[in-house]
Amino acid sequence: MHIHRYEKLWLGLSLLLIVGFIATITYGAVGAGVTMVDNGETLNPNDLGDHPKFGDPGVEQVGPNEYDVYVVAQQFVFRPGTTIAGQPPITVPANSTVNFYITSADVIHGFSVVGTNANTMAIPGEVAEVTVEVGGPQEYGIVCHEYCGQGHHNMEGLMQVVP
Ligand code: CUA
Incomplete structure (x- = not known):
């Protein structure tokens, strides 16, 4: 006993x-300065359109100063983020907590918000999670740092921290 x-x-x-x-x-x-956290969620990369978050990825306010940002990486675009491909920039208010949730719709990509601790891989079927505390208004470049095909070197995006 x-x-x-x-x-x-x-x-x-x-x-x-x-x-x-x-x-x-x-x-x-x-x-x-390098965070690679996987929340364990698995999803079908071929079926992201039906996903409640990744079906229409973007910025969502979840608290007074906290935002969730869902990003889909695909050859050779971040949705949202890649403005040269017609996507909106990722826009968040200054002095907030930003939780990124990143997946891929095709091959393995990288997701690095240059100058922050957001630096992870975007893996099809998985969700990478990384949190960034942003300060004052500033623009940040986003780059893909995993070779993903012919357009890899042009795969980039923009995050705007606005007043
Ligand atoms: Cu996407 Cu390299």
Whole structure:
């Protein structure tokens, strides 16, 4: 009887340790300026049009100073972001928390908001998640840093932090 109770206790402690390790690793990655977090969601890259968020990706306010930004990377466009391809820029207000959720509709791409800690891969079937605290008004370039085909070197976008 008592053994069961101790086993539960140990199980609980083990779980706490695991959570602690993961938190340490995640925090360490943020501190190093490179964040690659996958929230574990899987989705069909061929069927993003029906997805509640990636079907119409963009900026969504989720708190007083917090925004979720859904981005689809595809050859050779970020939706939203790639203004030269007719996409709107990613526009968020100054001094806010911006949670990016990034996936790919075709091959592996990169997603780097230059000058911030947002630097991850966009993998078909997966959702990468990275949070950026933005300061004052500024424009940021977005680049694809994974070779994704002939148009790779021109795959870029724009984020505007506005007053
Ligand atoms: Cu997309 Cu390189």
